[in-house]
Amino acid sequence: MNIEELKNLRTKKGWTRKQLADKLAVSVKTIQAWEQGFKNPRPSMLALLDNLFxxxxxxxxxxxxxxxxxxxxxxxxxxxxxxxxxxxxxLLHIVKIANGDNLNGYTIFIVKTNDLEATDLLLNDEILKYSDIKSIEIIETYKKALTEKQIKECKLRVRLNERKIIND
Incomplete structure (x- = not known):
């Protein structure tokens, strides 16, 4: 998205700055600063703007x-x-090459959640809310790895791949 076009895109949709700010969970002043070129949105916010428009x-x-x-x-x-x-x-392939197959300290796991849309995660800075987690299942552990309880105590950040956000 070309941020210079933000005001035109917003008005084309018929949205006020307040309506756009509410959709993005930011302040009206932030929208104004973007439109006037004083600030630029974070990359994850740019992706969300692309999706909205x-x-x-x-x-x-x-x-x-x-x-x-x-x-x-x-x-x-x-x-x-x-x-x-x-x-x-x-990622595991790269880690194994870098560490010579030594994965001590690593835990591989699956997290099952409520149904989420990519935009939900983008609005939450790609952090998975604890309330959305149904279960965590440990697949593999290596020496000195984290337990399920220790994983739950961490901030769970999702690496959203932009190409997965929109289905064509």
Whole structure:
């Protein structure tokens, strides 16, 4: 999306700044700053704007996420969720090459959720809400890996792949 066109696109849809701000969960001042070129939206917000102004708005329903967690130290834990098993497998392949098949500290898991649209996640900064989680199932663990309880205590951020957001 070309941010310079935001005002034209908004008025073409018949929306006020307030209506657009409510749809994006931002302030009216933020919309005004974008339209006047004082600020630029984050990449995830640009993707959401693209979706809002797209002529065809068909969104993927997401309810399964494939996750990887790394236990670095007692107070440092990294967790990332992917929308497809292929994306997780690609990352695992890279990790195995980098670490020489040593996956100590890693946990591979699946998160089942309520049905979500990509826009729900974008509005929440790609963070999965705890209330949306139905279950977490550990698939594989390696030495010093995280437990299910430790994973639940982490911020679960989904890596949304832009091409998966809109179905053509």
């Amino acid at each position: 797209a002529e065809k708005e068909t969104y993927s329903i997401l309810n399964n996420f494939w996750g990887i967690a790394l236990n670095l130290k007692s107070n440092i834990k990294l967790v990332r969720l992917y929308t497809s098993k292929e994306e997780l497998d690609n």
